[in-house]
Amino acid sequence: MNIDDDLLTELGKAKRTTEQLAELLDVPPDLVRGVLFRLREERRVYLTAGWHWVVSSSDVPRGRPRPNRTLELDERVYELLRSSPRTSTELCSLTGLDASRVYTSLTRLRRSGRVFLGGGRNPNRTWHTTGVDTHLE
Numbered sequence: 179m180n181i182d183d184d185l186l187t188e189l190g191k192a193k194r195t196t197e198q199l200a201e202l203l204d205v206p207p208d209l210v211r212g213v214l215f216r217l218r219e220e221r222r223v224y225l226t227a228g229w230h231w232v233v234s235s236s237d238v239p240r241g242r243p244r245p246n247r248t249l250e251l252d253e254r255v256y257e258l259l260r261s262s263p264r265t266s267t268e269l270c271s272l273t274g275l276d277a278s279r280v281y282t283s284l285t286r287l288r289r290s291g292r293v294f295l296g297g298g299r300n301p302n303r304t305w306h307t308t309g310v311d312t313h314l315e
Contacts, residue, residue: 181205181213186233189223193230248283251275255283256307259293263304 184203188194196214200207214231217223222234251273258264258272269280284305287293296304 181209182217185210185213185217186222189231189233193226193232195230199231251279252283252286255280256287256292259287259305259307263296263306265302265304269305 181203185199188199188202194202196207196211199214200210203210214223214225218225223231224234226232254273255269258269264272266277266280266284269284270277273280284293284295288295291308293305293307296306
């Protein structure tokens with residue numbers, strides 16, 4: 179692990195001051211301060227009014243792991259898009275699922291950076307893969 183991960187791990191447990199983090203990680207406070215300010219610019223942490231650092235909610239793992247059925251659905255939708263761009267209506271007919279389930283899968287894939295919604299007019303807008311093949315967790 180690097181200092182970024184160590185700081186985010188500690189801040190995920192509880193809010194802390196710069197001095198508390200330096201003591202916990204046994205590193206100089208100036209090093210901690212420099213890393214925290216960079217992480218703040220990246221919007222991964224923020225400083226409270228009480229001078230405590232807190233991890234941003236987007237960096238805190240939330241909820242339970244996704245069920246295998248959900249992961250398999252997302253992979254199925256992704257594979258269909260890898261073969262060619264498709265509309266959400268086409269994806270519904272190819273998967274046999276209703277629009278809300280397909281759209282939820284597309285939203286998860288979009289948030290993970292694997293697909294994007296291209297141009298065109300509704301309902302003819304097509305979904306495309308980004309070429310980034312990271313798996314959802």
